[in-house]
Amino acid sequence: MTCISSISLSLLALLSATGLTADLVTIENSWLRVSVDPLGAELQSIRHINTDTEYLWQGDPDYWENRAPVMFPVNVRFKDNQFSYRGKRYEMPRMGLAVISEFETFLSEDGEAVTLSLAANEMTRAHYPFEFVFDVTYRLKGNRLVNEYRVSNNGSETLYFAMGGHPGFRTPFNKGRSRGDYEISFSKRLNLDRVEINDSLIQTSRVPFLRDERKFTLDDPRIPSGGMFQEDMPARKIGVGLEDMLPYVTVDLGDFPNVNIWTPPGMPFVCIEPMVAHHDIQDSPLAIDKKPFLIPVKAGEAKTYAFSIIVTHNGDLD
Numbered sequence: 001m002t003c004i005s006s007i008s009l010s011l012l013a014l015l016s017a018t019g020l021t022a023d024l025v026t027i028e029n030s031w032l033r034v035s036v037d038p039l040g041a042e043l044q045s046i047r048h049i050n051t052d053t054e055y056l057w058q059g060d061p062d063y064w065e066n067r068a069p070v071m072f073p074v075n076v077r078f079k080d081n082q083f084s085y086r087g088k089r090y091e092m093p094r095m096g097l098a099v100i101s102e103f104e105t106f107l108s109e110d111g112e113a114v115t116l117s118l119a120a121n122e123m124t125r126a127h128y129p130f131e132f133v134f135d136v137t138y139r140l141k142g143n144r145l146v147n148e149y150r151v152s153n154n155g156s157e158t159l160y161f162a163m164g165g166h167p168g169f170r171t172p173f174n175k176g177r178s179r180g181d182y183e184i185s186f187s188k189r190l191n192l193d194r195v196e197i198n199d200s201l202i203q204t205s206r207v208p209f210l211r212d213e214r215k216f217t218l219d220d221p222r223i224p225s226g227g228m229f230q231e232d233m234p235a236r237k238i239g240v241g242l243e244d245m246l247p248y249v250t251v252d253l254g255d256f257p258n259v260n261i262w263t264p265p266g267m268p269f270v271c272i273e274p275m276v277a278h279h280d281i282q283d284s285p286l287a288i289d290k291k292p293f294l295i296p297v298k299a300g301e302a303k304t305y306a307f308s309i310i311v312t313h314n315g316d317l318d
Helices: 006-017 124-129
Strands: 025-028 032-037 044-048 081-085 087-089 104-107 111-121 132-141 144-153 159-161 163-165 166-172 182-198 201-215 226-232 237-242 248-250 258-262 269-276 295-297 302-311
Touching: 006 248, 025 111, 025 132, 025 248, 032 132, 044 302, 087 124, 144 159, 144 163, 144 295, 182 226, 237 269
Parallel strands: none
Antiparallel strands: 025 032, 032 044, 081 087, 104 111, 111 132, 132 144, 144 302, 159 295, 163 269, 166 269, 182 201, 182 237, 226 258, 237 248, 248 302, 258 269
């Protein structure tokens, strides 16, 4: 299961107990109202304005206590939760550093966008020895929520990173619906094998998956307990909806080349995780600058990527 590390959870509990967590930040337009927690820059709610329908998974701890973690500078985990740089070893918390960091917030004048910013500090340097600024911007454009991530290298050496979104969406919407009434759909027909993931690490083996298909229901026996990762995903839009209906949520991968879909059997949510780079590899080298899948950013440069969550209200989803 994808989850935040025990170290991260301990820190979250401490912040909550001491009252140090910041208030949620809300943006809205005529279509959507979106709330974000400065702790982790994590989405907390995506609601339809007219119906007050909640689309984002609400973190039921009986299933999965998170909602939409932002992963940086690692996607899920490094092998053994560590890496080395210039001969020194560093521990990297599961899901990375963003999830345990308080972001500074900058709300737009029109109230339809917010930027949350995290700069390298004493805590991050203990886990990741690079001078960076990581900005997460949420911007509403009609029924589309744009998620923009920007990594700036303020140091004198090349930094290396992975990053990704991890939003979860509700399935089912109660009132007698079962998980099998819902489906994941793609913007084109696909012939794909998927990467096998074991203990949140990518394996060398491939698993047969889609054969000239563009959708599958959530009771499909091919769905594993781990993720369904696809590098260079050909279908750029992935929907979640009732079977044979227009998706009520669609993730447009945008600039993110890769995606992991995580919806363990029996769980009432679907996570669609756009990724730049990906999970660590089972046989990956320890040195961070030798991991071939990570993205380098030269000193003084920055890289920006965006994906979108599109809400299409279909009437009574229950």
